[in-house]
Amino acid sequence: MTTSPEYASVDTREERVPATVAQLEEEGDVAADFIEGLLDIADIDGDLDLDVRAGRAYVSVEAPAGGSVALIAATDTVQALQELTRIAVQNRTGRFSRLILDVGGSRDARRDELTALVDRAIARLDDGASQASLPAMSSYERKVVHDIVAERGFVSESYGDGADRHTVIRRG
Numbered sequence: 001m002t003t004s005p006e007y008a009s010v011d012t013r014e015e016r017v018p019a020t021v022a023q024l025e026e027e028g029d030v031a032a033d034f035i036e037g038l039l040d041i042a043d044i045d046g047d048l049d050l051d052v053r054a055g056r057a058y059v060s061v062e063a064p065a066g067g068s069v070a071l072i073a074a075t076d077t078v079q080a081l082q083e084l085t086r087i088a089v090q091n092r093t094g095r096f097s098r099l100i101l102d103v104g105g106s107r108d109a110r111r112d113e114l115t116a117l118v119d120r121a122i123a124r125l126d127d128g129a130s131q132a133s134l135p136a137m138s139s140y141e142r143k144v145v146h147d148i149v150a151e152r153g154f155v156s157e158s159y160g161d162g163a164d165r166h167t168v169i170r171r172g
Helices: 021-042 075-093 106-126 139-151
Strands: 047-053 056-062 100-103 154-159 166-171
Touching: 021 047, 021 056, 021 075, 075 100, 075 106, 100 106, 106 139, 106 166, 139 154, 139 166
Parallel strands: 056 100
Antiparallel strands: 047 056, 154 166
């Protein structure tokens, strides 16, 4: 049985070499094609914007006037769509993808939620706690939390494995 390069299997255990800008742009293009197909199937109007930042392809889906992307902008939905898109990109390119998907400003909204979560954790530290644990979250969300914590002058570390990986905040 032959396997089309479009659906070739990928060994993700290999050492990951940082992608070039051209490869990240290709990821963005493949992701945009995949997402456009999903939007068409769901009959959702959306404008796509592609970018490369900090070694990742970023794909944003924005609503045109009267658009309906809010239907798929919930945090869990965006996370699921991002994972499906990463798999589609990986199947097409043969490389592991760390692309980020934003739907209707969902990333900014999630950053605001994470900021509030960090602020509540810091309030617990101000009330005398020696540390404050946050709930488990994705690696991208943990990275955002680490950045927010550092901006506030505190330190954070991630603990746990897989879906249980979470962040603990302490004084510096």
